[in-house]
Amino acid sequence: MSTTTVPAGPWRVSLAALRHNRAAMGAAVLFVLVVLACVAAPLYAHQVAHTDPFRSTISGTTTVDGRTVPLLAQSSTGLGLGVTPIGPTWDPGHYFLGADNQGRDVMARLLYGGRNSLLIGVSSALLCCLLATLIGVAAGYAGGILDSVLSRLLDVVWAVPVYLLAICLSVVLLTSGLHLGPVTVEAGSLWVPVVIIAVVYVPYVARPLRGQVIALRHREFIQAAIGLGASDLRIMRRDVLPNVLPTVIVFLPLMTALNMLTESALSFLSVGVQPPDASWGTIINDGLGLLYTRPAVTIAPGLAIALTAGALNVFGDGVREALDPAARLRGAAAVRVRAGGTP
Amino acid sequence: MRRNPIRSTTLVAASAALALAAACSSSSGTPGTRSSGGNGTTSGYQAAHQGGTLTLLAKSAGGTLDPQVNYTLQYWQLYQAMYDGLLAFKKVNGQASFTVVPDLAQALPQASNGGKTYVFTLRQGLKFSTGAPVTPADVVASFERIFKVSSPTAGTFYNGIVGADACLAKPGTCSLAKGVVGDAAAGTVTINLTAPDSEFVYKLAVPHASILPKDSPATDAGTKPLPTTGAYMVSSYDPNRALKLVRNPNFTQWSADAQPRGYPDEIDENFGLSVEAEVTAVENGQADWVFDPPPADRLGEMGTRYANQVHVNPLTAFWYLTLNTNLAPFNNEAARQAVNWAVDRAALVRLYGGPNLAQPVCTILPPAFPGHVDSCPYTKGGGTTWTAPDIDKAKQLVQQSGTAGQEVGVVVQDDEVNKSIGEYLQSLLTQIGYKAKLKPLSANIQFTYIQNTNNKVQLALTSWYQDYPAASDFINVLLSCASYHPGSDSSINIAGFCDKGVDAQIQQALTLGQTSQAQADARWGQIDQAIMAKSPVVPIFTPKLVDFLSKRVGDYQFSKQFYMLVDQLWVK
Numbered sequence: 062m063s064t065t066t067v068p069a070g071p072w073r074v075s076l077a078a079l080r081h082n083r084a085a086m087g088a089a090v091l092f093v094l095v096v097l098a099c100v101a102a103p104l105y106a107h108q109v110a111h112t113d114p115f116r117s118t119i120s121g122t123t124t125v126d127g128r129t130v131p132l133l134a135q136s137s138t139g140l141g142l143g144v145t146p147i148g149p150t151w152d153p154g155h156y157f158l159g160a161d162n163q164g165r166d167v168m169a170r171l172l173y174g175g176r177n178s179l180l181i182g183v184s185s186a187l188l189c190c191l192l193a194t195l196i197g198v199a200a201g202y203a204g205g206i207l208d209s210v211l212s213r214l215l216d217v218v219w220a221v222p223v224y225l226l227a228i229c230l231s232v233v234l235l236t237s238g239l240h241l242g243p244v245t246v247e248a249g250s251l252w253v254p255v256v257i258i259a260v261v262y263v264p265y266v267a268r269p270l271r272g273q274v275i276a277l278r279h280r281e282f283i284q285a286a287i288g289l290g291a292s293d294l295r296i297m298r299r300d301v302l303p304n305v306l307p308t309v310i311v312f313l314p315l316m317t318a319l320n321m322l323t324e325s326a327l328s329f330l331s332v333g334v335q336p337p338d339a340s341w342g343t344i345i346n347d348g349l350g351l352l353y354t355r356p357a358v359t360i361a362p363g364l365a366i367a368l369t370a371g372a373l374n375v376f377g378d379g380v381r382e383a384l385d386p387a388a389r390l391r392g393a394a395a396v397r398v399r400a401g402g403t404p
Numbered sequence: 405m406r407r408n409p410i411r412s413t414t415l416v417a418a419s420a421a422l423a424l425a426a427a428c429s430s431s432s433g434t435p436g437t438r439s440s441g442g443n444g445t446t447s448g449y450q451a452a453h454q455g456g457t458l459t460l461l462a463k464s465a466g467g468t469l470d471p472q473v474n475y476t477l478q479y480w481q482l483y484q485a486m487y488d489g490l491l492a493f494k495k496v497n498g499q500a501s502f503t504v505v506p507d508l509a510q511a512l513p514q515a516s517n518g519g520k521t522y523v524f525t526l527r528q529g530l531k532f533s534t535g536a537p538v539t540p541a542d543v544v545a546s547f548e549r550i551f552k553v554s555s556p557t558a559g560t561f562y563n564g565i566v567g568a569d570a571c572l573a574k575p576g577t578c579s580l581a582k583g584v585v586g587d588a589a590a591g592t593v594t595i596n597l598t599a600p601d602s603e604f605v606y607k608l609a610v611p612h613a614s615i616l617p618k619d620s621p622a623t624d625a626g627t628k629p630l631p632t633t634g635a636y637m638v639s640s641y642d643p644n645r646a647l648k649l650v651r652n653p654n655f656t657q658w659s660a661d662a663q664p665r666g667y668p669d670e671i672d673e674n675f676g677l678s679v680e681a682e683v684t685a686v687e688n689g690q691a692d693w694v695f696d697p698p699p700a701d702r703l704g705e706m707g708t709r710y711a712n713q714v715h716v717n718p719l720t721a722f723w724y725l726t727l728n729t730n731l732a733p734f735n736n737e738a739a740r741q742a743v744n745w746a747v748d749r750a751a752l753v754r755l756y757g758g759p760n761l762a763q764p765v766c767t768i769l770p771p772a773f774p775g776h777v778d779s780c781p782y783t784k785g786g787g788t789t790w791t792a793p794d795i796d797k798a799k800q801l802v803q804q805s806g807t808a809g810q811e812v813g814v815v816v817q818d819d820e821v822n823k824s825i826g827e828y829l830q831s832l833l834t835q836i837g838y839k840a841k842l843k844p845l846s847a848n849i850q851f852t853y854i855q856n857t858n859n860k861v862q863l864a865l866t867s868w869y870q871d872y873p874a875a876s877d878f879i880n881v882l883l884s885c886a887s888y889h890p891g892s893d894s895s896i897n898i899a900g901f902c903d904k905g906v907d908a909q910i911q912q913a914l915t916l917g918q919t920s921q922a923q924a925d926a927r928w929g930q931i932d933q934a935i936m937a938k939s940p941v942v943p944i945f946t947p948k949l950v951d952f953l954s955k956r957v958g959d960y961q962f963s964k965q966f967y968m969l970v971d972q973l974w975v976k
Contacts, residue, residue, distance in 0.1 A: 142704060335841075336826075
């Protein structure tokens with residue numbers, strides 16, 4: 062009886078490499094924990110904190126150490142000017158991270174805000190990568206006029222600073238919504254920031270993909286497919302796309318992190334997620350007026366953004382190393398050099 | 405008048421009510437405060453304190469420098485030391501600041517011809533900052549210029565001058581040949597009105613009636629300063645950087661009541677810092693005063709660590725919601741009343757900074773204002789003062805009106821306080837059965853945006869501060885048919901409320917004011933209640949003003965009409 066060893070496929074090899082990357086795995090676990098916490102936001106708000114994070118309760122009260130206290134306390138010293146929301150109580154049932162200036166539970170809003178930030182970050186990254194892949198593959202494979210037109214369009218978008226373009230688009234779309242044929246996005250909808258963020262980052266993904274496709278276009282296997290009479294669509298779908306997919310996958314977590322940061326920035330500037338919806342950016346904006354008295358309102362979402370974006374970046378690096386054999390080789394060579402071996 | 409961007413202006417009338425307002429004044433009375441006992445008497449000019457540079461801070465500039473066009477408190481406050489009219493509000497501390505005194509005119513005029521004619525004699529030796537003499541021809545030209553530059557109050561304050569109708573119709577060729585008549589030889593100016601106007605003396609004492617050289621441009625002067633008659637003049641103005649005032653070399657004090665000598669040699673108003681940074685600068689002694697309302701999170705610190713530098717004064721003003729009576733759902737009276745029942749005034753007072761900075765109100769006329777009557781038709785359990793909202797009743801009214809589930813856009817300014825109130829309103833409207841959307845707009849455009857009916861604003865948050873002390877400046881200006889101009893950016897009747905019955909009562913009150921101010925004020929009180937029964941607006945609170953000064957500043961004086969007297973501050 063003879064035994065044959067089937068070599069592991071490239072995907073399996075990459076997955077194994079990723080699994081052995083402790084930093085990437087740690088980041089992935091952290092990201093999953095954040096996602097789970099945010100998914101459980103309604104559970105926390107209704108079953109633990111017993112609060113509605115979207116309703117103003119300015120005249121409300123809560124219980125701290127058995128005492129009933131107002132959510133917004135009037136200053137009782139000096140001239141008695143100003144009103145300060147309750148700070149962190151560290152009691153999950155009673156305003157764990159304190160209240161904002163509307164008397165809303167910051168912890169509950171943080172979790173709900175995370176849902177929107179993650180939703181926008183992931184959705185816009187997917188949409189961006191999808192659009193960028195379509196454009197990059199079409200432009201790189203077709204060449205000629207189509208490539209020129211698409212490339213110049215990408216150049217135009219790239220020429221405008223990302224945030225300036227995003228703010229301009231937001232101001233317009235938040236006023237009138239988006240109406241493109243059968244596609245309608247209402248003003249104030251969460252899809253407005255998703256679409257805007259996806260569009261402004263398309264050139265950043267599409268251009269490297271286009272370059273990769275141009276290189277692939279002249280490879281033997283593509284030429285052979287052309288010689289065999291395969292249609293352009295088939296070649297792009299069966300031969301080109303699988304070869305650029307690892308690059309797209311590498312981009313995905315990195316773009317998610319970048320898009321979350323962009324969403325937070327736009328929401329902070331009041332041109333992203335609109336009230337009563339919350340995101341980490343809007344919560345930071347809410348906390349801006351409380352920076353001196355209740356910094357937790359700003360610090361908590363800031364930390365959440367930093368942790369999540371950091372985790373996605375570390376995980377994204379891990380994915381890149383796992384999917385790019387050259388990167389692995391470069392990494393191994395570097396290790397050998399540091400260890401005194403031959404590169 | 406609107407204060408830019410948060411506060412605005414005011415008015416008052418009967419002396420009894422004014423005395424009551426004086427009793428309510430709560431200026432903190434720190435060592436640097438001029439003590440005048442509220443009667444306006446001062447201890448005279450103290451030359452030892454003359455000199456130095458007073459540095460003021462504002463987040464942004466107040467727009468055009470033209471005193472006949474600008475309608476912001478930010479510059480009206482500075483105009484007090486720069487421009488003069490025939491009459492002026494007395495520039496003193498306290499209640500006496502509502503008193504009208506002769507300024508460029510020698511004396512207060514006696515109305516003749518049944519209250520339709522006023523004759524003024526100009527003081528001798530008056531000069532503009534250019535050195536040119538002030539003549540009756542300048543006065544005539546200045547009144548015509550009010551119409552030529554389409555002053556914001558041309559159609560409301562000065563439309564009673566003979567010939568004003570034609571000027572309003574064709575501003576470019578305005579001639580008041582029969583309305584404002586100058587006699588160069590006698591040094592007099594005669595103003596003829598089409599009908600008696602008991603408030604006309606007030607209207608002559610505001611900056612829009614400033615006297616300017618007759619060769620002033622017939623268009624908005626913009627950033628180019630016009631010659632002044634007062635103690636100071638503009639030396640430079642860059643709306644992105646600073647406004648600098650220096651002493652007018654041709655000024656000689658003619659009346660300490662109307663235009664007193666100032667103390668600082670130079671007054672600089674610098675623009676561009678955030679309000680947080682402005683407060684820090686004053687705390688550190690790098691600047692002397694902050695124009696903008698202080699941020700909520702700094703109030704506690706200011707009221708404790710810097711209490712001696714803080715002055716809090718009640719204003720004759722109110723913050724209110726406008727409910728568009730011509731658009732669903734608020735074209736339904738029950739729906740409008742529902743909002744009045746639902747709004748928690750105490751909560752909004754908290755958002756403004758707490759009960760020491762604002763007081764809940766139920767009426768259009770602020771407390772202690774002429775015509776004000778204590779009444780509160782929309783408070784839980786009834787009573788004459790507001791105690792609590794009645795959400796259940798509001799929900800019931802929304803259901804009764806058949807408007808439940810409709811969309812309501814809430815238009816507010818995008819600063820911290822306004823946006824917070826907007827978020828509260830959005831939450832509240834959702835709670836009582838509407839689908840509310842918040843539309844925060846830049847303070848620069850929100851006030852004109854909400855006035856234009858083409859923008860279909862259903863509910864807006866705004867504020868009104870008196871121009872001069874009379875009830876008509878609130879009720880007639882804000883809620884009469886004459887103030888409603890569909891399609892215009894200058895339709896100050898934002899609710900679009902036009903009730904023929906109420907309008908007739910307004911005319912009666914205005915007529916009554918020519919013979920008996922007390923009876924007129926009583927009538928204004930009744931009109932206030934009649935309007936509130938129809939609920940086109942939701943009065944929420946009357947604010948107080950916080951002035952935060954640096955440690956070195958002395959001689960703080962608060963005019964109830966134009967607020968802190970900037971040029972009377974000592975920096976030496």
